[in-house]
Amino acid sequence: MYIGKVIGRVVSTVKDPGLASQRLLIVQPLTPAMQPTGKQIVCTDSIGAGAGELVYWTRGKESSFPFLPVEVPTDTTIVGIIDQLRVAG
Template identity: 45%
Template sequence: MYLAKVIGSVVSTSKDSRLVSTKLLIVQRITEKLIPQGDVEIAVDSVGAGAGEIVIVSKGSSARNILDKHDAPIDAAIVGIVDTVEVNI
């Protein structure tokens, strides 16, 4: 899992039938200091996240299991909305 910021959304009227009724959001991975890093990706939203929010993203088979869509083409899922981040270094 990792922290990310929601930076946009994707609307796709033509998609795999196993993705029907899913909300697709564009997320940017961030560091523990909330600094953007790496590439952006599309994640299925399971918690009702919105633009600008900091979220927790799960990857791979764990992402599919969150949504009970074990055979769906899902590689990333938003599984939490972050209220605060505290780092003690």
């Protein structure tokens, strides 16, 4: 999984039926030292993250597991909110 920060959202009327009622959040991937790294992506959200929150997200088919048995066509999903990062000195 990857660390990131919620920085916005996508407004979308025309979308695949499998994405109906899914919120689409824009996430900036971050390093554990809070440096931006790589491109901003659009994530579905299984846990109710809000703007500005530090989260971790999955990539690939696992990203649809939280929505089973519905087969949501997403490949990037926020699966947790980070309270704290403990990195050894």
